[in-house]
Amino acid sequence: MQSINLQKGSPHPSLLPATHLRSAAATVLSNPSLYIPALDYGDEAGYHPLRTNIVKWLTNFYAPARPIPTERICITGGASQNLACILQVFTDPRHTVAVWLSEPTYHLVFTMFRDAGLGDRLRAVPEDGEGMQVAELERGIASAPGCHHSPGCADQLGPGKKYKHLIYCVPTYANPSGATMSVPRREALVRLARRHDALVVCDDVYDFLAVTPAHHSPAPRLVDIDRTLDGGVGDDGFGNVVSNGSFSKILGPGCRVGWAEATPRFVAALAQCGSNISGGAPSHLTSTYINQMFENGSFQSHLEGTVLPAVSRRYWILADAVRQRLVPLGVSFQPDGARGMAAGGFFLWLRLPAGVSSEDIDREATKQGLVIGKGGLFAVPGRNTGGSRERVDGFIRLCFMWEDEDRLVEGVGRLEMVMRRLLAPRCLGEFTAPSRRSAV
Numbered sequence: 001m002q003s004i005n006l007q008k009g010s011p012h013p014s015l016l017p018a019t020h021l022r023s024a025a026a027t028v029l030s031n032p033s034l035y036i037p038a039l040d041y042g043d044e045a046g047y048h049p050l051r052t053n054i055v056k057w058l059t060n061f062y063a064p065a066r067p068i069p070t071e072r073i074c075i076t077g078g079a080s081q082n083l084a085c086i087l088q089v090f091t092d093p094r095h096t097v098a099v100w101l102s103e104p105t106y107h108l109v110f111t112m113f114r115d116a117g118l119g120d121r122l123r124a125v126p127e128d129g130e131g132m133q134v135a136e137l138e139r140g141i142a143s144a145p146g147c148h149h150s151p152g153c154a155d156q157l158g159p160g161k162k163y164k165h166l167i168y169c170v171p172t173y174a175n176p177s178g179a180t181m182s183v184p185r186r187e188a189l190v191r192l193a194r195r196h197d198a199l200v201v202c203d204d205v206y207d208f209l210a211v212t213p214a215h216h217s218p219a220p221r222l223v224d225i226d227r228t229l230d231g232g233v234g235d236d237g238f239g240n241v242v243s244n245g246s247f248s249k250i251l252g253p254g255c256r257v258g259w260a261e262a263t264p265r266f267v268a269a270l271a272q273c274g275s276n277i278s279g280g281a282p283s284h285l286t287s288t289y290i291n292q293m294f295e296n297g298s299f300q301s302h303l304e305g306t307v308l309p310a311v312s313r314r315y316w317i318l319a320d321a322v323r324q325r326l327v328p329l330g331v332s333f334q335p336d337g338a339r340g341m342a343a344g345g346f347f348l349w350l351r352l353p354a355g356v357s358s359e360d361i362d363r364e365a366t367k368q369g370l371v372i373g374k375g376g377l378f379a380v381p382g383r384n385t386g387g388s389r390e391r392v393d394g395f396i397r398l399c400f401m402w403e404d405e406d407r408l409v410e411g412v413g414r415l416e417m418v419m420r421r422l423l424a425p426r427c428l429g430e431f432t433a434p435s436r437r438s439a440v
Contacts, residue, residue, distance in 0.1 A: 001369040004411040006398040008371070009175070009346050015310055015401075016252045017293070017302045024292035028285075038288040041280035045271040046075020046259070047287040053294035054245075054259050061208065064224045071264040074271045077282030078258040079205050079246040083168075084112050085273045086242060086260075089160035090199055093117035097144050100137055100167045102127040104349075104378035104392045106175045106203065109168060118166075124380035126391070129334065129341075131181030132169050134188045140386060141165060141196050159269035161238055165198035171222060173206040173345030176378050176397035178335040180342040183219055190225050193240035200226075200241045205249055205258075206345035211315045211337055213308050223261055237265035247290060249346065250303055257283045257290055311344065311401070314408065318348055318400035321412035329353060329419050346401045347373075352394045356422055361396055364418040370411055373397030 028034045038047075045051065048070070055068040076082035099113050103124035113119055123144075125137045144165075167189070171181040181189075193200050202222050210218075223243040226233060233239040239262055246258035260270055271281070281287070293299035315337070322333050330353030337343035352358065358374035365372050375392035400408055 003369045003371060004403055004407050004414065005371040006400075006403065006408070006411050007373040008402040009399050010253060010402050011249060011307070012310070012314075012402055012404070015307055017298070017306075020293055020298040020302055021251075021255075021289055024289040024296070024298070027292050027296075028288045034288060034292075038285050040284075042284040042287075044074075044276040044281060045267070046073075046281035047284060047291060050075060050287045050291040050294070051259070053291055057294070058261070062218055062221060062224060064220070065228050068261070069264070072261050072267055074260050074267045075281045075283070075287055076244075076246075076258040076260050078248055078253070078256050079203055079244045080108070080112070081256070081282060082244055082258055082260050082270075083109065083201060083203075084115070085270060085275070086199075086201060086244075087112065087116035087118070087166075089158065089270055089273050090163055091116060091118060091166055092162040093121075095162045095164065096121065096166060097146070097164055098123045098141070098166075100125050100140065100165060100198075101380050102132045102169050102174065102177075103380050104176050104375065104395065105168070105380060106170060107377045110381055120382065122380050122382050122385050124385045124391075127174070127177060127179060129179055130185050131171060131174065131179050132167075132185070132189065134185055134192055137167070137189075138192055141192070141198075159272040160266075161236065161269075163197055163199040165193075165196055167193060167198050167200045168203075169200065170203045170206070172204065172219065173209065173335070173342070173347075175203075175206070175345065176347055176373060176395075177349040178341075178343070178345060178347055179349075180219065180335070186219065186222050186225055187229060190222055190229055190241060193226075194234065198240060202241060202243050204243045205246045208303065209249060209308070209311045209344045209346070211312045211343040213304075213312075227263075233263055237263055238269070239263040239266055242266060242270075250307055251290065251293075251299075255283070255286050255290065257286050314400040314405060315343060315348075317405055318398060318408045318412065319343075321409045322348060322350065322398075325412050325416045326350070326419065329416070329423060331419070346399050348398045348400065350396050350398065352396065353419075353423065354394075356419070357393050358396045359393065360422055361415075361418060364421060365415065368414045368418060370414045370418070372415070373399070 051070045051073045055070050059067045098121045099118050100123050126133045223241045226239050226241040242262040247255050333348050333350045335341040335343040362374040375395035379392045
């Protein structure tokens with residue numbers, strides 16, 4: 001039996017823009033005025049033409065109150081590499097009290113916090129359909145201890161500042177839950193961050209992947225709200241939000257190119273992290289290829305003509321299969337575009353029937369050659385996090401972007417068989433009735 005992987009969060013091979021990148025690379029590498037600077041160390045803030053094209057693109061997409069200046073952008077090696085740099089420059093275990101994460105949350109960030117000396121500072125914040133519950137976060141911060149070093153807490157050395165709290169979230173089409181944070185909650189989160197000397201790190205990597213882009217008006221990013229809300233950022237000029245962007249979900253993870261957006265002072269400090277001082281901005285050569293895609297129009301045509309139709313088609317294939325085959329068994333899911341929820345990104349988050357655990361599903365699915373993301377992966381680790389494995393154990397995550405489209409349906413069929421096997425001992429007649437659809 002061939003394995004079906006509904007856990008892997010990568011774009012399908014057919015969506016990789018190899019032809020466009022090959023053409024862009026040929027243009028760059030055949031022109032000395034392009035390839036000589038491209039093969040040098042480059043500016044710490046990144047390839048300036050790409051920064052300029054990114055601000056044009058973001059300004060057009062988000063339509064913020066004021067156009068985005070280039071000084072608010074630096075190039076990164078992708079969202080994960082940039083998070084590690086943010087932690088280096090803007091946190092200190094002697095001063096940073098806690099890292100607050102939605103639960104469920106993206107599970108591969110935990111190691112980065114551990115590497116920054118903050119592994120014992122992770123704290124879970126419950127999430128609902130509107131995203132992170134800011135009122136619960138407020139209560140958590142109010143009960144948190146003071147800084148860990150005195151007098152004066154951490155020495156404010158280097159180009160950045162050290163924040164007392166760090167808040168990590170995926171505001172739009174969250175991984176894994178698919179939830180999109182409401183505008184009132186975004187504004188409340190920015191105000192909370194200002195009150196408590198917190199930095200909000202937003203993984204904004206899925207914003208561009210709406211299921212219905214023609215009718216999609218993106219919510220204002222937290223970094224845009226921080227720029228204008230209640231008179232704008234504070235006197236120190238660093239602000240309280242950084243947007244972490246990436247081309248990984250649009251072009252391909254192997255490009256290892258992303259961007260950070262924040263205040264000019266924050267971005268200037270981030271660009272001065274040690275690895276940039278030594279080697280220049282990461283992924284410098286690939287940045288020139290992506291810039292060439294902006295220049296010749298292939299970036300926009302790939303996004304609008306290839307990626308977005310695939311996001312919509314694949315989402316509905318998986319969502320319809322879940323609705324037809326698993327909802328009758330007691331499953332619900334989000335985001336459910338058929339019920340008016342904002343839908344997009346890469347994932348569906350399934351709530352299992354009462355009494356069925358994701359551990360049981362995972363164990364039985366493995367026997368059927370099916371790989372899923374069990375809920376426990378997305379629990380904030382640690383004995384004193386305030387999190388709860390029970391909070392997420394009744395859920396599983398499915399990705400609709402990696403497998404072939406027909407195998408998405410087959411994967412749901414295998415999941416149906418697993419679920420029926422687990423539910424059968426309950427003798428729930430409607431749940432154990434034969435499927436009205438033909439087997440896959």
